[in-house]
Amino acid sequence: MTASLIEAKGVAKVLGSGAGKVAALKGVTLSLDGGELTLLMGPSGSGKTTLLSILGCMLTPTEGTIRICGRSTAGAEPEDLALLRRQHVGFVFQSFHLFPTLSATDNVRLALDVRGERFRKAKVRAREALAKVGLAHKTKAFPRQLSGGEQQRVAIARAIVGNPSIILADEPTAALDGENGRAIMEILGGIAREQRRAVLIVTHDPRLLPFADRIVHIEDGRIVREERYGVKQS
Amino acid sequence: MPLVFTLAFRNLFYDRLRLVATIIGIVFSIVLVMIQMGLYFGFGRMVTTMIDHASADLWIMPKGTKCFEDPSLLETRERYRALAIDGVADAIPVVIGFADWRMPTGATTPVFVVGSDLRAGGLQPWNLVEGRIEALSAPKAVAVDRSYFDRLGISGLGATAEIRQQLVRVAAVTDGIRSFTTTPFVFMDVDRARAHTGVPNGKATYFLVRLDPGADRAAVRRQLLSRLSDVEVLTSAEFRERSRTFWLFSTGAGAALFAGALLGIIVGTVIVAQTLYSSTKEHLPEFATLRAIGSSSRYIYAVIVCQALLNAVIGFSIAALVGKAVVQLTAATALPIVITQGLMIGLFALTVAMCIASAIAAIVQVTRIDPAMVFSR
Numbered sequence A: 001m002t003a004s005l006i007e008a009k010g011v012a013k014v015l016g017s018g019a020g021k022v023a024a025l026k027g028v029t030l031s032l033d034g035g036e037l038t039l040l041m042g043p044s045g046s047g048k049t050t051l052l053s054i055l056g057c058m059l060t061p062t063e064g065t066i067r068i069c070g071r072s073t074a075g076a077e078p079e080d081l082a083l084l085r086r087q088h089v090g091f092v093f094q095s096f097h098l099f100p101t102l103s104a105t106d107n108v109r110l111a112l113d114v115r116g117e118r119f120r121k122a123k124v125r126a127r128e129a130l131a132k133v134g135l136a137h138k139t140k141a142f143p144r145q146l147s148g149g150e151q152q153r154v155a156i157a158r159a160i161v162g163n164p165s166i167i168l169a170d171e172p173t174a175a176l177d178g179e180n181g182r183a184i185m186e187i188l189g190g191i192a193r194e195q196r197r198a199v200l201i202v203t204h205d206p207r208l209l210p211f212a213d214r215i216v217h218i219e220d221g222r223i224v225r226e227e228r229y230g231v232k233q234s
Numbered sequence B: 001m002p003l004v005f006t007l008a009f010r011n012l013f014y015d016r017l018r019l020v021a022t023i024i025g026i027v028f029s030i031v032l033v034m035i036q037m038g039l040y041f042g043f044g045r046m047v048t049t050m051i052d053h054a055s056a057d058l059w060i061m062p063k064g065t066k067c068f069e070d071p072s073l074l075e076t077r078e079r080y081r082a083l084a085i086d087g088v089a090d091a092i093p094v095v096i097g098f099a100d101w102r103m104p105t106g107a108t109t110p111v112f113v114v115g116s117d118l119r120a121g122g123l124q125p126w127n128l129v130e131g132r133i134e135a136l137s138a139p140k141a142v143a144v145d146r147s148y149f150d151r152l153g154i155s156g157l158g159a160t161a162e163i164r165q166q167l168v169r170v171a172a173v174t175d176g177i178r179s180f181t182t183t184p185f186v187f188m189d190v191d192r193a194r195a196h197t198g199v200p201n202g203k204a205t206y207f208l209v210r211l212d213p214g215a216d217r218a219a220v221r222r223q224l225l226s227r228l229s230d231v232e233v234l235t236s237a238e239f240r241e242r243s244r245t246f247w248l249f250s251t252g253a254g255a256a257l258f259a260g261a262l263l264g265i266i267v268g269t270v271i272v273a274q275t276l277y278s279s280t281k282e283h284l285p286e287f288a289t290l291r292a293i294g295s296s297s298r299y300i301y302a303v304i305v306c307q308a309l310l311n312a313v314i315g316f317s318i319a320a321l322v323g324k325a326v327v328q329l330t331a332a333t334a335l336p337i338v339i340t341q342g343l344m345i346g347l348f349a350l351t352v353a354m355c356i357a358s359a360i361a362a363i364v365q366v367t368r369i370d371p372a373m374v375f376s377r
């Protein structure tokens, strides 16, 4: 049995301060393996985003431990966490977060640039990543010239171009219509299964259920249920 | 093009209005500093023109002389004592002093008389455009600068006037010998200068010492100091420095110029800091995204510093053009603004420092961002 790509053990997180203190997570244990697309589902305010942020090394847990590809994040400084993200994690956000002043290629290339890959090859790899998400013909377009679905595909290309073993997406289809949402899910599913990556998608959209290998339900900061399907048809 | 640069460049040009405001701020501030410093250098150069154009290895002057214009007098006998010292080839008397210039119309205006032994050539007028130096040996002959014709109520060569009820005749005309005090210079032979300024025979304001070839200047100076009483002996460089220090600092003129320059620096830094800060604030979500996709903070700082440097380069280039125009416009005035290459380099360094200092304000702000904000937007 291979070790999981991410292992969270007994993770608790308190957010805010003073009277506004909220126990967003209350002891979560979860691991993610390569080759699987996992859906994290739960009502609004249940702690999905907080869990995703902790798994992606954007936040540190108040209690519990996280291991990313075998490395513990205990005692890591912000710069160490940035390094872990660079090496292992790709993010996709609900509102895309593309750079409006950069072309599609440059938006993708940025993920290589922050990794110190600044040569000609970077441009080629950025174009390849765009081709993988079906945007080979829009490499020069700027975000405002792209539809929502296309923008999210650029964001996915940016997340995968650095070859991270973990892809984390927070409501990636929430800003898209049904058809575009399905297209995005198919791309993410393909990334999980063909490239043996761990893909975790936060959603409360039941239409995404058919794309999951595994569904984790969270409520009030605790994992309450888990379902696992066989390897899905693509 | 490296992406850091592209990002910085696009961030900057994304908001044209703010860019223009920033650039105007930098240009104003740098031009202000440039003019203040240019005046400082110009003034520093103006106050030493006479010393620059005198030919002397050493200056003998009354003890306590603060600047060239100081009218204290030396005793006649000191000149003979100086001449008796080994290594001294000559000690040329120079007499200076304020006097009234009475025009044929009867109107008067103050002038500054500069008299020197014309045969020995200690401190003669230069840049002659009409007449010859030799003509100044003729009785009553003086040299004036053509920029002062109106002030002196004359029209050129051959014009006459009176100084201390004694006739003078313009026998030579110079160009560009202007005084920062705005009092016209009148050059003449040393004996007549005494008569026109009421200096007793033999006395002088300075003795310009010329050394014998091969004489040791330091040794001669020591001898002069020990044999002459109540005098100081300075090299031209030392006298220049003393004159400049007096005019710039004892009079407060230099302090005023420096205060103006400092004001320019502060205003500039505040403007650049303010705009860079608000630009960074506006792009904060983008910096959070960069952070989320794993960029180091150094990468983000590089973007901000690059933005600051672009501001600096654009602002400085425009300021330099403005400065060039100002230099040309003031070249022929009584107080030309002098912008040396060193000043230019210093100003560029200042612009960069100003922009980097402003960038730090923006960077402090960025270090406080929470990359998790990418999820809440």
Ligand SMILES: Nc1ncnc2c1ncn2[C@@H]1O[C@H](COP(=O)(O)OP(=O)(O)O)[C@@H](O)[C@H]1O
Pocket (backbone or CB within 6 Å): A015, A016, A017, A020, A021, A022, A023, A024, A042, A043, A044, A045, A046, A047, A048, A049, A050, A051
């Ligand atoms: N920065 C914060 N400060 C205080 N409380 C927060 C903060 N962020 C989220 N919370 C609270 O933590 C809980 C979990 O939030 P979140 O993980 O965003 O939920 P979800 O993504 O499932 O909607 C909520 O009650 C939310 O109000």
Ligand SMILES: [Mg+2]
Pocket (backbone or CB within 6 Å): A048, A049, A050
């Ligand atoms: Mg959420």
